[in-house]
Amino acid sequence: MIASAEIKITPTTKSRLSEYDINNVPFGKIFADHMFVAEYENGKWSKCYIQPYQDVPMSYALSALHYGQAIFEGMKAYKSDDGHVSLFRPYENFNRLNKSAIRMAMPEVPEEIFIGGLRELLKLDQGWVPTSDTGSLYIRPFMISTDEAIGVKASDTYKFIIICCPAGKYYAEPVKVLIEHHYFRSVRGGVGYVKAAGNYGRSLYPTKLAQEKGFQQVIWTDSETNKYVEESGTMNLMFVIGDTLLTPALSDTILAGITRDSVLAVARDWGMKVEERKISTEEIMAAHANGTLKEAFGTGTAATIAHIRAIGYEDNLYELPAIEDRKFSPKVDEFLRNLRKGRENDMHHWMLQVC
Ligand code: COI
DSSP states (O other): OOOGGGEEEOOOSSOOGGGSOTTSOOTTTSOOSEEEEEEEETTEEEEEEEEESOOOOOOTTBHHHHHOOEEEOOEEEEEOTTSOEEEESHHHHHHHHHHHHHHTTOOOOOHHHHHHHHHHHHHHHGGGSOOSTTOEEEEEEEEEEOOBOOSSSOOSOEEEEEEEEEEOOSOSSOEEEEEESSOOSOOTTSSTTSOBHHHHHTTHHHHHHHHHTTOSEEEEEOTTTSOBEEEETTEEEEEEETTEEEEOOOOTTSOOOHHHHHHHHHHHHTTOEEEESOOBHHHHHHHHHTTOEEEEEEEETTTEEEEEEEEEETTEEEEOOOGGGOSSHHHHHHHHHHHHTTOSOOTTOOEEEOO
8 A cells, every 4th residue: 555655645725525515416527625646657657646626737739638548447435324434346446447558558557556545535535425325426537648749659658547526326317228220339359348438439429319319328239240238328238037137248348347246246145047148139129028128227336226217229119117116226226325335234345444
């Protein structure tokens, strides 16, 4: 762990915390008082500091802006009923960030910078962690290339930064999603399995087209056969068909979601049958037609569980059972919420108390 002495800390002289009701703010728009920064140059990480959250002067030649060497993570801190602040499975985010870094030819971030920097940041900004049942502090660690150069090559310099924002529910209501057949989120051999910024940029146009048709999100299918569902929007995708929990098997086109993994583990703990495999749109439509499609939902750090209320497929809309009639997803949602609040036995040791 990085000793706090190695991180130069400049605390804010004017906290903005009292300006907001942090239990009631829009997602991703209000930022906590401080940010953590680590700089990489000459082949090593150096200069770790925490400073008041602020804009920074930037060259318009910054390589991240032109060639997309930009990766990120999404994670959350929770305040338990007894006032402690804990992170949910932070080492999974740490490992995944470094997987993304390798794929994008960026340097890996050492544990003492990622976890150590985050610990120090949260000690300063613990007052920004919402106390409401559905609230959390959304944490955005990210890395960008910072060479000022227009030639296409991996940058020699990088910044790893952590910013935080109090957050409530990502989706206020269950969502309506459209199965997308023309545009693809990721391709074999591509970067779909990592959290590269470009994965999100390329999703925006098809999402906009779906939104113009009255849907909130799309369901992505595989680019090779166009037959199998992969993810929904920025989330992993799950179905309950009959008594089985189904989700697409991980591959190089699907992100290994931490919420995905947690939901599967809880389902297995509860004795539910779980299948990770290819799921075709035909299978989903057949299950809808014969009445065995009980639930569909997305999983992700920001959304946790986003219930899908209807699926659009080839100009038809397929309504799903009411949320009140769903047996698994509301229950697992509540279980994870309580676990994060310290009200459930943490049998998998997923929570890491930081202050
Ligand atoms: C997350 O769930 O953390 C995501 O990455 C989704 C989105 C906010 C980009």
